[in-house]
Amino acid sequence: MARKSFREAINEALRLEMRRDQRVIIMGEDVAGGMGAPGEQDAWGGVLGVTKGLISEFGPERVRDTPISESAFIGAAVGAAATGLRPVAELMFIDFAGVCLDQILNQAAKLRYMFGGKATVPLVIRTMYGAGLRAASQHSQSLYPIFTHIPGLKVAIPSSPYEAKGLLIRAIRDDDPVIFCEHKMLYDETEEVPDEAYSIPFGEANLTREGEDITIVAIGRMVKFANQAADRLVSRGVACSVIDPRTASPLDEETILESVNETGRLVVVDEASPRCNLATDIVALVATKAFSALKAPVSIVAPPHTPVPFSPALEDAYVPNPAKIEAAALAVMG
Amino acid sequence: MANGIRAVTVPKWGLAMTEGTVVAWYANEGDQVKAGSDLVEIETPKITNLYESPASGVLRRCVAKVGETLPVGALVAVLADEEIPDADIDAFVAQFAKDFVPESVAESGAEVLKPQTTEIGRRRIRYLKMGEAESTPVVLVHGFGGDLNSWLFTQPALAQEHPVYAIDLPGHGGSSKQIDRGDLAFLASAVFELMTALELLSAHLVGHSLGGATAFELALSHPEHVKSLTLIAPVGFGPEINMQYVEGFMRASRPRQLRPIIEQLFANPALVGRKMLDDIISYKRLDGTVEALNTIAGTIFKDGRQAVELVPRLADLAIPLQIIWGESDRIIPAAHANGLPAPVRVHFVPGAGHMVHMEKAEEVNELIETFLHA
Secondary structure: OEEEEHHHHHHHHHHHHHHHOOOEEEEEOOOOOOOOOOOOOOOOOOOOOOOOOHHHHHHHHHEEEOOOOHHHHHHHHHHHHHOOOEEEEEEEEHHHHHHHHHHHHHHHOOHHHHOOOOOOOOOEEEEEEOOOOOOOOOOOOOOHHHHHOOOOOEEEOOOOHHHHHHHHHHHHHOOOOEEEEEEHHHOOOEEEEOOOOEOOOOOOOEEEEOOOOEEEEEOOOHHHHHHHHHHHHHOOOOOEEEEEOOEEEOOOHHHHHHHHHHHOOEEEEOOOOOOOOHHHHHHHHHHHHOHHHOOOOOEEEOOOOOOOOOOHHHHHHHOOOHHHHHHHHHHHHO | OEOOEEEEEOOOOOOOOOEEEEEEEOOOOOOEEOOOOEEEEEEOOOEEEEEEOOOOEEEEEEOOOOOOEEEOOOEEEEEEOOOOOHHHHHHHHHHHHHHOOOHHHHOOOOOOOOOEEEEEOOEEEEEEEEOOOOOOOEEEEOOOOOOHHHHOOOHHHHOOOOOEEEEOOOOOOOOOOOOOOOOHHHHHHHHHHHHHHOOOOOEEEEEEOHHHHHHHHHHHHOHHHEEEEEEEOOOOOOOOOOHHHHHHHHHOOOHHHHHHHHHHHOOOHHHEOHHHHHHHHHHHHEOOHHHHHHHHHHHHOHHHOOOOOOHHHHHHOOOOEEEEEEOOOOOOOHHHHOOOOOOOEEEEEOOOOOOHHHHOHHHHHHHHHHHHHO
8 A cells, every 4th residue: 555646546446447357448538648659659648647657558459549529439438338348438628528418418328228228338437527727617617417417327526546546446347337527636636545456336425524513515626625624623613524425426315314314414515516516416305305404504615606717816716615614614503 | 761851752553643632641740650550541543542651750741631632752741750840841841842843744755664565476465564673573463354453552562672573364454365265274374474485484473363363273383483372362262253243344334334343342442443444444345355254254254153173272282372362352252261271371351352452452562572571
């Protein structure tokens, strides 16, 4: 075991699963880098270097650079999955889902149902989401609620290197299409990650800390912020439970409801735009199934309903942060 | 002791420990304390433990307040003789605070104690070495579902006078999860192969639970390489085994399900910290772990009873043997150590469960140290 970055953890998950199963292949823009030109192979390894080094072990047959056409290569990946491979396609930015949404929502998500369970689509779409990289409104969105909305898809949103490796291995071994959402600001985060392969089950939330006063549910990068806020709240005499759902679909309703039944207070932190995001979904869950347990109105910490700003000052103001979470929790505590 | 003043600092229990929280004081300012007497209870994310006074003297200052969380190495208390003036104590506390650099800062760059792995055949075995003394090495073998970290209170103490190797059995911790038949002969041969690879030609063996039976098996098959045997709550001395624990351990996939199971290992369940549960869950997620544990359980705890009988083989054992058992063991009854033949030294430790070496660490360490000296 050693400290590994989020980027290294994902690379290691891919490497271990490609060794274990010949059917696992990688495809996407610049995942090998160089588009086959001599001397440029493995120049990139994906735009942020996540797949770097894999082509030298597995070769260009299994690590395939694709043209800049998401509709074409995501469609090809769906077809490859339906016909026997287990592709991991890299959709560079989740914002590009717009050009390949039919392949995801009408093909990948539906084939199992259209063929009466006789077809499976063991496809993983790895994709980068989130604000913070000064990448402006077309490269900074947190669009995972769109995929959560579509039955037939599974949606994983890892919050740390350990989580990323275990959830990605689980995603690759899953027979259903999985949208695997990686926050771009997490790639250089490090923690202890086992060298061996391990898998973290879907639909099992991680109660990252336990406290009796308030439940904070946080998604992806927000889990770390929520725990930082919870650390600060200790000195204010507030003990928090922090829940990382790990997967938006399936959602571990039980862990959330159980915790709210214990604390009676809820804050949900979501980086996605505030209308119809995961926070509204989780708040609705609690309102319908645990309303009588609530001691105070619930609170949502989410960005304003606006495109992600390009101005650094505005982008920083846009994203939820530990101070906003702390303030929300204190307000709920009354 | 500089000028007769001695600092008591937050101890480092286990590789992962970075800080500890003071839970309770067992002595008051002004009390005369003896080396080894209960001083302060310290909680870590993994386990809560009593810290015993490292020296004798008057407890002049309880620097850390109850509830306070401090980094490893930070000042907890000050011991000194009565006649040393308060002003000197105050100056000492102030100077300590000024000079103190937390380990997390100080260690960056420095060499940190880390487990190592070695390939034996096609098998990877992980172990942790502590201690550089020129004396007979000690090999520590953990129990079912455990790993080398279960010796966090034992290994540093024994390492004062011996090189001490804590190992991960096959199927456990950072070792390979392939375990063949998973029987005692296999586990013992894996330990022996590591001893051979590390050139430990003669060693004291200390084994807990399943690791106790493993050490016993090794001592019988290679008596010339084993100097003494300390078995802690060992498997193999009677038919009963708490299968509700074994099955619960296998089944639990979340910390909350695991907590009531793991609490059975201790006489005082409040000692179990969240990190202990998280570490076990992480271990169980590793590819091959659950299969390996199932194989071992199916072999050693066949049909809900212990399938290994070591008592009839005691007569074949020609090396010194001591057995240590927590009186309140809820996994394997301590009564299994009753009525053993005379040369076996048996110690029952009150107020301790199956993990007696964690729960009553100082007491168990002393028993082992005394035995190794004899």
